[in-house]
Amino acid sequence: MTSKGKYYLTTAIAYTSGKPHIGNCYEIVLADSIVRYKRADGYDVHFQTGSDEHGQKIETRAIEEGMSPKEFVDMTAGTIKELWDMMGTSYDRFIRTMDADHERQIQKIFKKMYDKGDIYKGAYEGKYCTECEAFYTETQLADGKCPVCGGNVHDEKEEAYFFKMSKYADRLIEHINTHPEFIQPVSRKNEMMNNFLLPGLQDLCVSRTSFKWGIPVDFDEKHVVYVWLDALSNYITGIGYDADGNSSDLYKKNWPADLHLIGKDIIRFHTIYWPIFLMSLDEPLPKQIFGHPWLLQGGEKMSKSKGNVIYVDDLINIFGLDAVRYFVLHEMPYENDGTITWELMTERVNSDLANTLGNLVNRTVAMTNKYFGGSAIDKGVEDAAIDGDLKAVVTGAYVKVEKLMETLHVADALTEIFNVFKRLNKYIDETEPWKLAKDEAASDRLSTVLYNLCEGIMTGASLLAPFLPTTADKIAAQLGAKLREFDRLGTFGLQENKTFKVTDAPEILFARLDKEEIAKKAEEVQARQREEYVAHQKKATANLLAAGKISQEEADAKLKALGGADAAEENAVHVETKEEITFDDFEKLQFVVGEIVKCEEVPKSKKLLCSQVKIGDRTVQIVSGIKAWYKAEEMVGKKVMVLLNLKPAKLAGVLSEGMLLCAEDAEGNVVLMTPEKNVPSGSAIG
RNA sequence: CGCAGGGUAGUGUAACUGGCAAACAUGUCGGGUUCAUACCCCGAAGAUUGCGGGUUCAAAUCCCGUCCCUGCAACCA
Numbered sequence A: 001m002t003s004k005g006k007y008y009l010t011t012a013i014a015y016t017s018g019k020p021h022i023g024n025c026y027e028i029v030l031a032d033s034i035v036r037y038k039r040a041d042g043y044d045v046h047f048q049t050g051s052d053e054h055g056q057k058i059e060t061r062a063i064e065e066g067m068s069p070k071e072f073v074d075m076t077a078g079t080i081k082e083l084w085d086m087m088g089t090s091y092d093r094f095i096r097t098m099d100a101d102h103e104r105q106i107q108k109i110f111k112k113m114y115d116k117g118d119i120y121k122g123a124y125e126g127k128y129c130t131e132c133e134a135f136y137t138e139t140q141l142a143d144g145k146c147p148v149c150g151g152n153v154h155d156e157k158e159e160a161y162f163f164k165m166s167k168y169a170d171r172l173i174e175h176i177n178t179h180p181e182f183i184q185p186v187s188r189k190n191e192m193m194n195n196f197l198l199p200g201l202q203d204l205c206v207s208r209t210s211f212k213w214g215i216p217v218d219f220d221e222k223h224v225v226y227v228w229l230d231a232l233s234n235y236i237t238g239i240g241y242d243a244d245g246n247s248s249d250l251y252k253k254n255w256p257a258d259l260h261l262i263g264k265d266i267i268r269f270h271t272i273y274w275p276i277f278l279m280s281l282d283e284p285l286p287k288q289i290f291g292h293p294w295l296l297q298g299g300e301k302m303s304k305s306k307g308n309v310i311y312v313d314d315l316i317n318i319f320g321l322d323a324v325r326y327f328v329l330h331e332m333p334y335e336n337d338g339t340i341t342w343e344l345m346t347e348r349v350n351s352d353l354a355n356t357l358g359n360l361v362n363r364t365v366a367m368t369n370k371y372f373g374g375s376a377i378d379k380g381v382e383d384a385a386i387d388g389d390l391k392a393v394v395t396g397a398y399v400k401v402e403k404l405m406e407t408l409h410v411a412d413a414l415t416e417i418f419n420v421f422k423r424l425n426k427y428i429d430e431t432e433p434w435k436l437a438k439d440e441a442a443s444d445r446l447s448t449v450l451y452n453l454c455e456g457i458m459t460g461a462s463l464l465a466p467f468l469p470t471t472a473d474k475i476a477a478q479l480g481a482k483l484r485e486f487d488r489l490g491t492f493g494l495q496e497n498k499t500f501k502v503t504d505a506p507e508i509l510f511a512r513l514d515k516e517e518i519a520k521k522a523e524e525v526q527a528r529q530r531e532e533y534v535a536h537q538k539k540a541t542a543n544l545l546a547a548g549k550i551s552q553e554e555a556d557a558k559l560k561a562l563g564g565a566d567a568a569e570e571n572a573v574h575v576e577t578k579e580e581i582t583f584d585d586f587e588k589l590q591f592v593v594g595e596i597v598k599c600e601e602v603p604k605s606k607k608l609l610c611s612q613v614k615i616g617d618r619t620v621q622i623v624s625g626i627k628a629w630y631k632a633e634e635m636v637g638k639k640v641m642v643l644l645n646l647k648p649a650k651l652a653g654v655l656s657e658g659m660l661l662c663a664e665d666a667e668g669n670v671v672l673m674t675p676e677k678n679v680p681s682g683s684a685i686g
Numbered sequence B: 001c002g003c004a005g006g007g008u009a010g011u012g013u014a015a016c017u018g019g020c021a022a023a024c025a026u027g028u029c030g031g032g033u034u035c036a037u038a039c040c041c042c043g044a045a046g047a048u049u050g051c052g053g054g055u056u057c058a059a060a061u062c063c064c065g066u067c068c069c070u071g072c073a074a075c076c077a
Helices: A022-040 A056-064 A069-086 A100-116 A166-178 A186-197 A227-232 A249-254 A264-280 A312-319 A321-331 A342-372 A384-406 A410-431 A440-464 A469-479 A515-546 A552-563 A583-588
Strands: A006-011 A044-052 A093-096 A119-129 A134-136 A153-163 A259-263 A289-292 A295-297 A338-340 A375-377 A499-501 A591-601 A609-615 A618-624 A639-643 A649-651 A654-656 A662-664 A670-672
Touching: A006 A022, A006 A249, A022 A044, A022 A259, A022 A289, A022 A312, A022 A321, A022 A410, A044 A069, A044 A227, A056 A069, A056 A515, A069 A093, A069 A312, A100 A119, A100 A153, A100 A227, A100 A264, A153 A264, A166 A186, A166 A264, A186 A264, A227 A264, A259 A264, A264 A289, A312 A321, A312 A342, A312 A515, A321 A338, A321 A342, A321 A410, A321 A469, A338 A342, A342 A375, A342 A410, A342 A440, A342 A469, A342 A515, A375 A440, A384 A410, A384 A440, A410 A440, A440 A469, A440 A499, A515 A552, A609 A639, A618 A654
Parallel strands: A006 A044, A006 A259, A044 A093, A259 A289, A295 A338
Antiparallel strands: A119 A134, A119 A153, A375 A499, A591 A609, A591 A639, A609 A618, A649 A654, A662 A670
């Protein structure tokens, strides 16, 4: 087959903070399928994936495990790689951001940008969230917590290097507008334009001094390079980019990438920061960035403590590799999120893989054995009407699939392939081989029918190979044939000597599954996960304590929370004790009882109610984010607990002169605190 | 009145540049068949396309209003 040119595809590199769940693994299966398809379709493919191993969060996680950061990432990167391999991923390189060649290039890249004047030295001040590795302004915080993950934040001021984003903004806007295919799906393009590019880009902080686990800036050693600059650059360093102009042949051949396949959550980094970094380096931009949707677990929220996180290795153990690959690819629409549950998974396997495909192969092989001792030979006895339509469907499949794959509609492509198998099942009904078998004179016709079936199956299997490689190989083996090259699939009758020698011991490709049995197995998996979670938390707490990261009291509290066997069931929240305060500190806070005399919604906001609260002889205005739980009318007349001496602030443009105290549960539901007996407004609380 | 997208048979989706009886898969029910993994094939039921109005010979498709939902942004004292 002649080459259609190069095709360079990357996935996002996986963050090494823990074991990826099924949602994370969707991306690698999708990428692998696209890449295998492109290879079979005649492209010269380079496929890169890898792991992202720097950052403060890694440092903390390492301590929990009682390891050095390096040992820790070696372990998790190993786990990720194992999973990728377990899923049959055919990557050409698995890059780690710890790799020496990558680190050296990052330093050079940073220097190059600095010398060019795109990076300058400044100072950064704000609240820092370790979990997200990001700074937030005071106004972005939610109850003093990180607005993204809800974790604790702390004051941080650091000397830092900044990247002049605005310098390239116009060029980027121009590029996005003139390349409609650049951001896929298109709806994401508008989000980026309206929310970031058009309002104007802020300069991006691209270095950190607050932790060590990263790539040092070589001309200013106390800084490490911002994780995203580090991570994104893997796409070029992994194929041999050199900032000094001595890039490898691999790089020259493959850059720019044809496709960056990423999750929709990190589109911003890939469609704004990354292109701008590349502009700064004078390198061409990738051709396309596809922000795929997520595969979510249906029903209840997934959480490790409940043990209901679905991991691929469990799925593979229960269902088998190709069943898992099929499910994630098939269930994922192009633009919306998909859902996975044990039940849905079982249904898919039964109806598509076992009934339609597995049974088709099985009955074909069985008949060939039964009627002709294992040989299906084309005797040329055709029924023009019936055979003609069958052949048209089989030989027309490739073109349809190709068209869908060009736009990455993988789920639809799979459906198209399965239509071939369905058509073949129907063909068996139309020709009724068991009747032909009773008639000596029809022997040649029967042979031809079976031959046609094998031909059709082989075409389907060849198309299926990129998605379900193991299954395709098994089918080929059972029919004693080889998978076909794509450019020949438009022809019917490719088998050598017009003869299929099928196996005499057909293996069931996909067994039908019993929903209840699967449910039982899922239950076992969950129980095991809960145990592991508790064991792991105990170990982590001990390690954090030993490293002096938490106090004895905090450790005790953590263990206690785990202790109750039903803790997970009851959804017990783990409460971290904050820094101790003195009575004087407490005295500073002025709590009083207030009565809500008037309440209305804040027009421009989604969550805010603005209340007039009577405190003794005066009234203050307080804005609170409780619209989801309370209607403005029902607020009026309530006695509530108020923090009175909080510094006033503007919320959505409305002045708020205090805070209504509320209780909030683990799911974020909010309840107002009210006095247990009726007391006059203005009463002091303390 | 922040920006964008969406609400279609039990479930998941399609059609949405206005035009054939609203398509497909799964599920349910009835029938057929027996080579096969109780499978396959055929057939049926099931949607007043969120709600209300309008434009038109004709609307799921365009317009207005209204109610929900989801992203992104802002806000959550």
